[in-house]
Amino acid sequence: MSRIADSGLAPPGPLLPKGRLTGPMPWVIAIMMFLTVLASAAGLSLDAAARSLSAQVSDRITVQVAEADAEIRDRAVRRIVALLGATDGVANVSIVPPHDLAGQLEPWLGADLKIGDIPIPALIDADLNVPQAEREARAAALDRAVKAVNTSARVEPHAHYLAPLARLVGAIGYLAFGLVALMAAATGAVVVLAARGAHATHRTTIDIMHLLGATDTQVVSLFQRRMVLDAAFGTAIGAGIALVVTALLGQALHAVTSDLVRSAALPGSAWLLLVMLPVIGVAMAWLAARVTLQRALERSL
Secondary structure (H helix, E strand, O other): OHHHHHOOOOOOOOOOOOOOOOOOHHHHHHHHHHHHHHHHHHHHHHHHHHHHHHHHHOOEEEEEEOOOOHHHHHHHHHHHHHHHHOOOOEEEEEEOOHHHHHHHHHHHHOOOOOOOOOOOOEEEEEEEOOOHHHHHHHHHHHHHHHHHHOOOEEEEEHHHHHHHHHHHHHHHHHHHHHHHHHHHHHHHHHHHHHHHHHHHHOHHHHHHHHHOOOOHHHHHHHHHHHHHHHHHHHHHHHHHHHHHHHHHHHHHHHOOOOHHHHOOOOOHHHHHHHHHHHHHHHHHHHHHHHHHHHHHHHHHO
């Protein structure tokens, strides 16, 4: 650039605008980063919910004794509890209190329900402390054993009923991660298009700079610095708003009494990843701008 000053010519205007916002690119990146952080938060929370759900129900079984005669039912429950307690691999055997069953039926049968008025099955909860591959066979063996005590009794593995729900939650989480990948690609495409547009707009000026001795590295650095600043501004705005929205949604989840809904809360490690997303976004913008501009300059020679 010293050659321009020595020549006595007035220095040219700035190659790129000096303002903080040089067009729509920062705002487009802000929108994409906002959606990326929200989709990432959704994917991480759903993944945590699926893992929590699987961990809670994978080894849990319930023995249901659907005997109408209360005396026979109570006698069968005592024998089944003794059977489960003496069985290897079965732990935490507990009878579900009748008042808990009445509380669960209250929304459908009313608050005046008396547990003795209708024949409600007795429930016994237990854990199977056996390897995953053996749980299905062990549950089937226990089902045969409790039926030998009372023909109306049966073993119900929780995983059998809740595994489809866990798979659905996990699939939605993977879909969220897929959206993150698509939005990351779209953000990179925005930077590429902006870099190509800037190169095309200032093609004549770049040629003059080359004639005056400027290298491709200097030209690329000039464009790249401006575009990285715009990308950093956009990612900071979009990620900041998304993190605030995610925190507010997290507080709302904690206020819900449902364990299933609360299990979708973001774990602490997930917040670190969300905070790192803007940094990753700026790094992607830096790389995309550099590669695009270098290739554009190589083709123009």
